Amino acid sequence: MFFVTGKSKPDKLNCRDRRRLLPPDTKTLSRATSASSSPAPRSAAPPRRPPLGSSARSLALQVVVVLNMQKIIKFQLLYPGSKSSPDGVSAAELVATLRKFEVDFLLLAGYLKLVPIELVQAFRRSILNIHPSLLPAFGGKGFYGLKVHEAVIGSGARYSGPTVHFVDEQYDTGHILAQRVVLVLTDDTAEQLAARVLSQEHQVYVEVVTALCEDRIVWRDDGVPLICSRDNSDKLY
Numbered sequence: 001m002f003f004v005t006g007k008s009k010p011d012k013l014n015c016r017d018r019r020r021l022l023p024p025d026t027k028t029l030s031r032a033t034s035a036s037s038s039p040a041p042r043s044a045a046p047p048r049r050p051p052l053g054s055s056a057r058s059l060a061l062q063v064v065v066v067l068n069m070q071k072i073i074k075f076q077l078l079y080p081g082s083k084s085s086p087d088g089v090s091a092a093e094l095v096a097t098l099r100k101f102e103v104d105f106l107l108l109a110g111y112l113k114l115v116p117i118e119l120v121q122a123f124r125r126s127i128l129n130i131h132p133s134l135l136p137a138f139g140g141k142g143f144y145g146l147k148v149h150e151a152v153i154g155s156g157a158r159y160s161g162p163t164v165h166f167v168d169e170q171y172d173t174g175h176i177l178a179q180r181v182v183l184v185l186t187d188d189t190a191e192q193l194a195a196r197v198l199s200q201e202h203q204v205y206v207e208v209v210t211a212l213c214e215d216r217i218v219w220r221d222d223g224v225p226l227i228c229s230r231d232n233s234d235k236l237y
């Protein structure tokens with residue numbers, strides 16, 4: 001699922017002036033903007049999407065545009081288009097739609113398709129994803145939902161936790177921006193571990209999206225993204 005935000009003018013990012021495209025299940029994510037120094041968008045309708053790991057060929061993106069808290073435009077985007085979903089949009093149409101709303105960032109949460117190269121190239125360093133393991137471990141094709149936690153437990157790893165990373169052309173290989181550590185208990189089921197990791201996901205994604213909204217992401221010379229502390233801009237983490 002995409003959570004996308006946009007801004008009304010191309011200069012300095014400022015959540016106050018942003019247009020936001022809010023898909024379902026953004027209660028956590030919209031909390032992020034409320035944690036930033038600017039007013040938060042209203043959270044969108046509850047999620048209406050196939051459960052994780054479903055075989056859905058296309059996912060319906062219910063997109064809500066909040067224009068400076070004044071107006072809400074709702075529309076549905078079916079992506080990707082295919083023979084079985086002829087009214088779905090192509091990658092180029094998806095990019096054009098997001099450009100039309102002057103979108104800046106796209107945030108993935110439980111999105112199970114490969115984001116097409118057209119979108120990755122159009123939104124370089126502007127698409128984030130949250131993955132429920134400490135990447136680069138337990139990431140890549142086939143690693144989603146409970147499968148991730150089953151693999152972690154089966155490996156004997158003592159620690160797991162969420163990773164927020166920038167999205168590039170492959171699954172889960174983009175630059176890491178934030179991680180949190182969760183202890184793996186010796187008698188953990190995948191569901192129990194998933195629940196503890198998810199709780200940390202909801203916290204770290206809020207912190208990262210808040211930093212994004214407050215323009216506190218900086219890029220090190222070697223291409224690694226860092227977050228400037230809100231209280232001390234000399235402190236990076």
Ligand SMILES: Nc1nc2c(c(=O)[nH]1)N[C@@H](CN(C=O)c1ccc(C(=O)N[C@@H](CCC(=O)O)C(=O)O)cc1)CN2
Nearest residue numbers: 053054112113114115131141142144168169170171172
């Ligand atoms: N270009 C990118 N697209 C996506 C990324 C990314 O990093 N780059 N992250 C994923 C999210 N993800 C893990 O965080 C992930 C999601 C799904 C899969 C996967 O193996 N999917 C299956 C299909 C599952 C289904 O349709 O039910 C597959 O491709 O065979 C791996 C990792 C989102 N997109």
Ligand SMILES: NCC(=O)N[C@@H]1O[C@H](COP(=O)([O-])[O-])[C@@H](O)[C@H]1O
Nearest residue numbers: 052109110130131132143144145198
């Ligand atoms: N590799 C992608 C992946 O596994 N994403 C994971 O899907 C879950 C979505 O939870 P939700 O349905 O409650 O939003 C989250 O745990 C997220 O890390």
